[in-house]
Amino acid sequence: MKNTAAIVMLLVLLGCQNKDSKTTTNTGTPKFEFQEEFYNFGSLQAGEVVSFSFGFSNSGDGTLIIEKVEADCGCITIHFPEEPIAPGESDFIEVVFNSAGETGRIYKEIMVYANTQAPTAKLAIVATVNNELINLYSKN
Template sequence: MRPILYLFLAAAMAVTACGGPSGNNVSRPTDAADTSKGTWPVMTFEKESHNFGNVTEGEVVEYSFKFTNTGNRDLLITKAEASCGCTVPEWPKEPLKPGESGFMKVKFDSKGRPEGYTEKELYIQANTNPAMINGPKIQCVIVAKK
């Protein structure tokens, strides 16, 4: 009987220590992503990839991917990164309302990159469902300096 009592007391302490199921320490969805209504911001890109063609080694190229919030709540991008440090994304820091568009600018620095085909993908963290988005890709063929 005592092991059951100890188990019950341990469970009760754990629930109260964490604020309980309706306590203050339990994270709640924000208005931007209200799970009770089943609505989320949706990040929809106009193009899924951009090919720069031939890029001379050492050249820096950039492209801006247009996207629209096609969801029902404000879209807030909290982080964006690429599959390589040679590719740097820039994004709007302010929330985009449903129907609004923005641009994800991507700079690719080919300095020190090996010759041949390369492809880099963007990874975006936002208040979407799921929170991590595999974003658009850039491609190019790096050619040697002449």
């Protein structure tokens, strides 16, 4: 009976040990390193849809996880990696700007929330949007 209890205890311990060895813990600190944090689309005609990819790398020593990315305008669509980014790896965040209904000098911010030491990173885009319809009405 003692041998059976010892074998069961050994199997339980080995099972727990194998389970723990498969789980990954993020013991390091991930860090964003963006190639650019600001992009100027230049002069656009209202209605143009343009995009830019903000390249970045994880220059930290922990796995980088982007939790969410938000823009301050519904005119922006964002595509970002949902998989963890290992230390030393690179990827990009694509920002698509639809200039329909906009006019003049435009400044938009994109907030990136991640498991980094500074939990947010700010990206920005600018453009000068020429909107003939709005310009026509403002001259009368």
